[in-house]
Amino acid sequence: MSIPAILAQLSTILMEYIDASMVGSLGAQASASIGLIATTTWIFYGLSYASNIGFSVQVAHKIGAKKFASARAILKQSITTAIMFSLILMFIGIGIHNQLPIWLKGEEAIIKDASLYFLIFSCRLPFLQLRFLSSSMLRCSGNIKTPSILNVLMCFLDILLNFLFIFSEIHFTFFGSDFTFKGLGYGVQGAALGTFFAEIIVTSFLMYHLTRKSNELAFFKENIKNKLKSFIPTISLLRKSCKIGFPIAVENSILSSAQIMTTVIVAPLGMVAIAANSFGVIIESLCYMPGYGVADAATTLVGQSLGAKRIDLTKRFAWMTTFIGMFTMGFCAILLYMLAPFITSIMTPDILVQKATTEAIRIECFAEPMYAASIVIYGIFVGACDTLVPAIMNLLSIWCVRIVLAFLLAPSMGLNGVWLAMCLELIFRGTIFIIRLYKGNWLNAYKK
Secondary structure (H helix, E strand, C coil), rough: HHHHHHHHHHHHHHHHHHHHHHCCCHHHHHHHHHHHHHHHHHHHHHHHHHHHHHHHHEEEEEEHHHHHHHHHHHHHHHHHHHHHHHHHHHHHHHHHCCCHHHCCCCHHHHHHHHHHHHHHHHHHHHHHHHHHHHHHHHHHHHCCCCHHHHHHHHHHHHHHHHHHCCEEEEEEEEEEEEEEECCCCHHHHHHHHHHHHHHHHHHHHHHHHHHHCCHHHHHHHHHHHHHHHCCCHHHHHHHHHHHHHHHHHHHHHHHHHHHHHHHHHHHHHHHHHHHHHHHHHHHHHHHHHHHHHHHHHHHHHHHHHHHHHHHHHHHHHHHHHHHHHHHHHHHHHHHHHHHHHHHHHHHHHHHHHHHHHHHHHHHHHHHHHHHHHHHCCCCCCCCCCEEEEEHHHHHHHHHHHHHHHHHHHHHHHCCHHHHHHHHHHHHHHHHHHHHHHHCHHHHHHHCC
């Protein structure tokens, strides 16, 4: 179950690499435009994820208990909720897109591109929300392969569409012959538009498979009258979903606001530091996205095991997935440390940005195994409906350790100080998550 999810996450990483390298070829200013507002987009990503997780965990429990009709009822109500919530997020994003780069202390030269990029991202949110929901529901039903394949497809679509939207002309050589195609030449905005249209296509395929093809969750053959009525969310379901998802939403928002604070700390260091920080985050995902793939499998396995009331199996899955995640991310960290100069040279031609990015991500490599522990164990806790305490642990760790250390180290060490603070905080976070997993208190949340 982990391998397809890891492959899907790796395809997402590749997509981000290619996006960044395409925009990076336009110069450090273009890279800084996206890097400035990247942390704010994470807030919207986090809220979209959290609003779905409360429903998908309940679906995993129902499927584990073989209550498929109840699982389909939850799915239908979650679709209505997802659409309404994503529209709210979209209008908020549209409302703040002009002022956001100014609030983040961006330089005058990058404000316009950053603002337009965020506007297009905001309009994409309803499709992003439904892609998250459909992927999560399919995974919780035990179908890891379909969402993984379709997310890989999104990677290839994003590459093709980015070429079309970003560049004015596209040159390449094939079997000794030179070819030139006209592009639209939208630059930074082109990167957002390419991803937008790729999102629409893949979300359509995912929703079709979920609602019509899934053995456990497809509901289109049901009676029309009952079908329409069952899309109305019930108070009891919303209450339970909020109990699971609200701590995650608050946590993701505050964690992302901490990332925004990190951007504010980095911004005075100049455009090279902003671009390098943005590239570093993307490159580091080569390590941590496989951890999220394992965490997806852990959430499903733990959720279904608890639904089947197999506590012994739940504990074995918990420790097994934790060790798999730590090994996978540790191995990726070794590769990343060695290949960092080569990867950064692909993403940007700017020598100063290459050097700063390489130094930053090599610092972070030492934290990856413990970062894996926190990612996978968090997925385990979500599967057990234990979200409040882990959310508090994440918040205290990032605000009391990372941000404080970044403020102290940035003036003397520059960008490297910010990334050293991140490294130390991730080691601390992984340690406290392992301690909580060992104590076993997280199993009590499902009983409630």
